[in-house]
Structures are given as C-alpha cells and as structure tokens.
Amino acid sequence: MPVDLGIRILRRAGVAESAYDRYSVVAGPVVALFVAHGRGAVTGAGPVDGYAGPEDFEERHLLRTGRAALPAGRPLPGVVGALRTGRDRNLRYDYGSLPESRSRVLEAVRGIPRGQLRPVDWLGPEAGMPDATAAELLEAVRSGPAPVLIPVHRLGDEDGRPVDCGLPVALTERLRAYEGIDEERLGRFAAAGTHYLGSGTTRIFCYPTCAHARRITDRHRVPFGSAAAARHAGYRPCLSCRPVAA
Incomplete structure (x- = not known):
C-alpha cells in the first residue's frame, strides 16, 4: 500500500492540500524524527521513540494544531539537511496559535549556532523580553x-548543564556530543567558577563554547565568573555570542 494513499484519496475527492498536513519519518545522524509540514512550513516534529507509533504522533499533532497529519513519502525540502548539519535557517516553522512572545523565544533558540551553548537567561534579551524569568523562557521553549x-x-x-527543554537528558547529551560540544571541558570551567572566557589580546569576553572563545590560546585566556567582572576588568562583550550581563 502506498505511503501517501490517504493523500491520493483526498486529492481525488477534491480536498485542498491546505486542509491537512503531511508527515514522514526522517532519519537523522543521532535520532529519527516524525516531521509534519503544511503550506511549506514545519508544523510539528519529535523523536520517533517519544511516541507509541505513527498513530500516536497523528493524534497528538491533531490535538496540538487542530489539523490532521497524513503519511507522506517525502519530507519537506531542507529537513534532511537541517538534521545532518544542525543548521535549520532555510526552514520555516508554523507556530500556530502560540503567543507571539513564545515564537520570538523559539526564533532566538534557532539563532544559537551549531556546537555552541547559551544559558536560558540569554534568551530574554535576544527575544526582546529582558524581564522574562527563566521559568517563563523555558515554558516557551517547551511549547515549541x-x-x-x-x-x-x-x-x-x-554551567552549561542540560535544562528541562522538552527532550530527555540522554538525548540532549547525544545531540551535543554529535555537535562536538566538550562537556568535560565545560565541567572543568564550571568547577573553577568560570562562566566566561576573555582574550588578553582582543580584550573581548565570550561564552566558553563561542567559536571565538575556542580560538583563544591558553596563554591569552582569561577566566571570569561573571560578565560584570569581565566588564570591570575592561573587557567588552563578544558581538557574536552576545553574553548577557550577570
């Protein structure tokens, strides 16, 4: 039986494609995902092993979006590449009925480069919500x-440790490892109370996983416990990772 039989039947019945979503199973280098899409945008996705089966994904998608999801043979263009590279900037997302503030938080998450980490508090200023609490920001993240x-x-x-972002910790750790994030290195920095790294040559400070921070040699690396301490020492925040005041 063709995977997209349901879609063919709806087409023959004259039902517009805009009336339903399609989904497929996409195998990534770390985890396989159910990925639903409609009208050129991703409308839902989640790890396959987080569902009891395709029917469970379909039911939860319907409850969340109000739209049926039917099996399709091909994923939305760009999804396979996004899973392989960890870069999704060419994808569009349909956030449905989510409040605009939560959509901004999710867009801020999308801006975190592959192989880098950001603390939850970083999301507030990035999303134009500097007064949002960590709990509010995490709630927005989990609603994605x-x-x-x-x-x-x-x-x-x-300290870079995983937070309750809606994924199992074990999966979070596997995804981070695939992206080359060195958890042991972060652990050593955390044990020493180091949350930012400054360059003695540029007088700029960054988050430890920032691409610029990773290029600082041991000789020129200056550890800081807070952004305030770095500023007090005459260092400027990195324009790439944009560390928040702390």
Whole structure:
C-alpha cells in the first residue's frame, strides 16, 4: 500500500492540500524524527521513540494544531539537511496559535549556532523580553512544535548543564556530543567558577563554547565568573555570542 494513499484519496475527492498536513519519518545522524509540514512550513516534529507509533504522533499533532497529519513519502525540502548539519535557517516553522512572545523565544533558540551553548537567561534579551524569568523562557521553549530541529539541546544552565527543554537528558547529551560540544571541558570551567572566557589580546569576553572563545590560546585566556567582572576588568562583550550581563 502506498505511503501517501490517504493523500491520493483526498486529492481525488477534491480536498485542498491546505486542509491537512503531511508527515514522514526522517532519519537523522543521532535520532529519527516524525516531521509534519503544511503550506511549506514545519508544523510539528519529535523523536520517533517519544511516541507509541505513527498513530500516536497523528493524534497528538491533531490535538496540538487542530489539523490532521497524513503519511507522506517525502519530507519537506531542507529537513534532511537541517538534521545532518544542525543548521535549520532555510526552514520555516508554523507556530500556530502560540503567543507571539513564545515564537520570538523559539526564533532566538534557532539563532544559537551549531556546537555552541547559551544559558536560558540569554534568551530574554535576544527575544526582546529582558524581564522574562527563566521559568517563563523555558515554558516557551517547551511549547515549541519541533524540538531537535529547533535546537533546544543548545540551552543550559550557567554551567552549561542540560535544562528541562522538552527532550530527555540522554538525548540532549547525544545531540551535543554529535555537535562536538566538550562537556568535560565545560565541567572543568564550571568547577573553577568560570562562566566566561576573555582574550588578553582582543580584550573581548565570550561564552566558553563561542567559536571565538575556542580560538583563544591558553596563554591569552582569561577566566571570569561573571560578565560584570569581565566588564570591570575592561573587557567588552563578544558581538557574536552576545553574553548577557550577570
């Protein structure tokens, strides 16, 4: 039986494609996902092993979006590449009925580069919500329609440890390892009370996983416990990772 039989039947019945979503199973390098899409945008996604089966995904998708999801043979263009590379900037997401503030938080999460981490508090200023609490920001993150594609695993506490972002901790750790995030190195920094790294040559400070921070040599690396301490020492925040005041 063709995977897209249901879609063919609806087409023959004259039902517009805009009336339903399609979904497929996409195998990624770390985890396989159910990925639903409609009208050129991702409408829902989640790890296959987080559902009892395809019917469970379909039911939960219907409850969340109010739209039926039917099996399709091909995923939305760009999804396979996004899973392989960890870069989803060419994808569009349909956030449905989510409040605009939560959509902004999720878009901020999308801006975290592959192989880097940001503390939850970083999301507030990035989303134009500087007064939002960590609990409010995490609630927005967990409400997102497509964890993994939207890289919630790149969020952590101030020491870089995984937070409750809607994914199992074990999966978060596997995704981070695939992206080359060195948890042992972060653990050593955390044990020493280091949350930011400064460059003695540029006088700029970054988050430890920032691409610029990783290029600082041992000789020129200056550890800081807070952004305030770095500023007090005459260092400027990195324009790439944009560390928040702490």
